[in-house]
Amino acid sequence: NGSAGGRDRPLIAQLCANNKEILLQGAKLLECHVDAVDLNCGCPTKVAKRGRFGAYLLESGEYLVSIVKHLAENLSIPVTVKVRLLPHQDINKSLDLYRKLVDAGAALLTVHGRTRYNKGENTSRADWDAIRKVVKSVGDRVPVIANGSISSLDDACACLTATGADGVMSSEAILEYPALYLEAHTAAVKFRRTGPGRLQIAREYLARCREFPPEEGGGGTKLQCIKRHLQVFCHEEWKDQPTLHDALFPVRRHAFEELVESHGTEWNYFCHVLDQVEAIQRSKRHRVEDERLSWYFRHRVKES
Numbered sequence: 001n002g003s004a005g006g007r008d009r010p011l012i013a014q015l016c017a018n019n020k021e022i023l024l025q026g027a028k029l030l031e032c033h034v035d036a037v038d039l040n041c042g043c044p045t046k047v048a049k050r051g052r053f054g055a056y057l058l059e060s061g062e063y064l065v066s067i068v069k070h071l072a073e074n075l076s077i078p079v080t081v082k083v084r085l086l087p088h089q090d091i092n093k094s095l096d097l098y099r100k101l102v103d104a105g106a107a108l109l110t111v112h113g114r115t116r117y118n119k120g121e122n123t124s125r126a127d128w129d130a131i132r133k134v135v136k137s138v139g140d141r142v143p144v145i146a147n148g149s150i151s152s153l154d155d156a157c158a159c160l161t162a163t164g165a166d167g168v169m170s171s172e173a174i175l176e177y178p179a180l181y182l183e184a185h186t187a188a189v190k191f192r193r194t195g196p197g198r199l200q201i202a203r204e205y206l207a208r209c210r211e212f213p214p215e216e217g218g219g220g221t222k223l224q225c226i227k228r229h230l231q232v233f234c235h236e237e238w239k240d241q242p243t244l245h246d247a248l249f250p251v252r253r254h255a256f257e258e259l260v261e262s263h264g265t266e267w268n269y270f271c272h273v274l275d276q277v278e279a280i281q282r283s284k285r286h287r288v289e290d291e292r293l294s295w296y297f298r299h300r301v302k303e304s
Helices: 021-028 046-052 054-059 061-074 093-104 128-138 153-163 173-174 200-209 222-233 235-240 243-248 253-262 264-282
Strands: 010-014 035-040 079-084 107-110 144-147 167-169
Touching: 010 021, 021 035, 021 061, 035 054, 035 167, 046 054, 046 200, 054 061, 054 079, 054 107, 061 093, 061 107, 079 093, 093 107, 093 128, 107 243, 128 144, 128 153, 144 153, 153 167, 173 222, 200 222, 200 264, 222 235, 222 243, 222 253, 222 264, 235 243, 243 264, 253 264
Parallel strands: 010 035, 035 079, 079 107, 107 144, 144 167
Antiparallel strands: none
């Protein structure tokens, strides 16, 4: 709704669907509020599979190209596309599709160096060499952003060197630690966390939620959205305190909403949750400089 004014620019809105007319309608609603719209062709979830969108849309290549062309021809702002590698051994099939997307009007490509099969326990290290080949193929025509295996500033710099990409994108790691691109967890600081700790970030996030209340939408209700972020930020504490986690975050939505109501307001409740995190940290003589990513590595045994 523009309430953040000019503080979050350039701003790209990401959409996912498989119907070109519905996508265009949604993009038209956003057109005067954002600087570009991005088509999500990277999501590998079961929901995306049922709806045939996200990464599954890549396997309907000609139809996907027609969607991008339709958006590019009917919007006054750039259209960008987030992609994964196609689930084929032959990288040339992916490169051929990406060239067609650029021909259709894609103004930027963000390439996740994994296929839709590389998720959950099968998450492996991203294929930066494949991204390098994408840069070589279309990088003279549009910017290419590399995505995958970015968990620190060192990773970002290494990825740029290895791929030649114009930039990097982090998704899961930056969800857990939004200060990811600070000089923290790098060789230069002996892999210590020199930025804000996860509890400070969680409290700052909660303050932002009060300033800009999450609306009901893709992530669920306001309560569910905040709940999920606090679970991710403080995953290390919850991992070691499963009983407390389950008591504070009941799986059943009705039970969770009743628990929140018992504290008067949602803000009182979420502050109570973070007070519990602080108590856990005090009991363990916690030091921010010793913090490491936790939630990010829950499925990345093969990558380490």
